[in-house]
C-alpha cells in the first residue's frame with residue numbers, strides 16, 4: 001500500500017525518479033499549495049523496496065503492508 | 071486504511087512541514103537521523119541536537135520533537151561542547167551546514183576534533199551558502215560560477231573528511247543524500263562511538279546551487295551523486311585522472327582514542 005500526503009508533498013519528483021518499478025508518476029492535479037503531487041499508476045509492481053519513502057524529503061509518502069481488519 | 075509514517079512520532083507536533091524548498095537534501099538527512107535513532111531503539115529525549123545558522127540548521131530545529139539548541143552562526147560546536155561537558159550522559163549531535171561548520175565555525179570544528187570530545191557532528195554540505203543567496207564558500211568546487219563568483223571559483227574546496235581525520239576525529243564518513251541507507255548506518259555507528267565523530271553528507275540545494283550553477287534540479291543532482299560516487303575501498307585501485315570529479319564515499323576512519331569527558335572524570339578521581 002502506498003499513501004501520499006498531499007498536504008506535505010512539495011512536488012519535487014524524487015519519489016518518481018527513484019522508484020525502480022515505475023509505480024509512480026507526477027500527476028496533473030494541483031494541490032492547495034499549488035504543486036503537482038505524484039500519483040500511483042501501477043501498484044501491483046510495487047516491491048515495497050522503500051526508495052520512495054527514503055528519498056522523500058518531506059515525509060509525504062508512506063508504504064506498508066495493508067493491515068487486515070479481522 | 072491509513073498507514074502512519076514510522077518517523078512521524080519524532081516530529082514536533084504542529085511542525086510537520088519542513089522549512090526546506092522542494093527537493094532539498096536537508097529533508098533526506100533529517101529522515102536519516104530520525105531513522106538511525108529509531109533503529110538504535112534509543113530515546114530521542116536522551117539527545118540534544120545543536121545547530122547554527124543556515125538552511126541546514128533547520129534540519130533538527132524545530133522539526134525534531136527533542137531538545138534542540140538553535141545557536142548563533144558558526145558556534146554550534148562550541149555550544150555542544152558546553153552541553154556535553156556539563157552533562158556527559160547526554161548524547162549530543164550537531165547538525166549544520168558547510169558554511170556554518172567549516173567557514174565561520176572552522177576553528178571550533180578542528181579543535182573539537184583535536185580534543186576528541188564525544189560529539190556526533192553531521193555536516194549537510196551543499197557546497198554553498200544556501201540561505202543567504204548562493205554565495206561561494208570553502209566547500210564550493212573550484213571553477214564553479216556562484217552568485218559571488220560570476221567568473222568561476224578560483225579557490226579549492228576543503229576535503230572535510232580528511233580535515234576531520236587530520237585534526238583527530240575518531241570516526242569519519244562521507245555519503246551523499248543518494249546513500250541514505252548507508253548514511254543511516256553511519257549515523258548509528260557515530261552515535262555509539264565514544265569521541266568526536268564526523269559525517270559529511272553531500273546534499274543537493276536545487277535552488278541556490280542547482281539553479282545558479284547549472285547543476286540542475288534535485289532529481290538530476292541526486293542522479294549525479296549516484297553516478298559520480300566511488301567507494302573509498304576502491305580508491306587505491308584507481309588512477310588520479312579516474313578520480314577526477316568523483317565523490318569518494320564511505321568510512322574514512324574508525325579508531326579508538328582517549329575521550330575528553332572520560333579523561334576529565336578520571337582526573338577528578340585521581341585528584342580526589
Ligand SMILES: Cc1ncc(C[n+]2csc(CCOP(=O)(O)OP(=O)(O)O)c2C)c(N)n1
Pocket residue numbers: 123124125126127143166167168169170171194196198199200201202207
Ligand atoms: C555572524 C553572522 N555572519 C553572517 C551571517 C549570515 N549568514 C546566515 S546563514 C549563512 C551561511 C550559511 O551557510 P551554510 O552553513 O552552508 O548553510 P546552508 O544555508 O547552505 O544550509 C550566512 C553567511 C549570520 N547570520 N551571522
Ligand code: SF4
Pocket residue numbers: 002018019020021022023024045046047048049050051052053063
Ligand atoms: S516502494 Fe519501491 S517499488 Fe514501491 S512505489 Fe516505492 S519506490 Fe516504487
Ligand code: SF4
Pocket residue numbers: 004008009010011012013014015016037038052055056057058059060061093
Ligand atoms: S518525494 Fe515526497 S515531496 Fe517529492 S514529489 Fe514525492 S511525495 Fe512529493
Ligand code: SF4
Pocket residue numbers: 089090091092093094095096125126196200201274275276277278279
Ligand atoms: S535554499 Fe537550498 S539548502 Fe536552502 S532550503 Fe532551499 S534548497 Fe535547501
Ligand SMILES: [Mg+2]
Pocket residue numbers: 124167168169194195196197198199200
Ligand atoms: Mg551550505
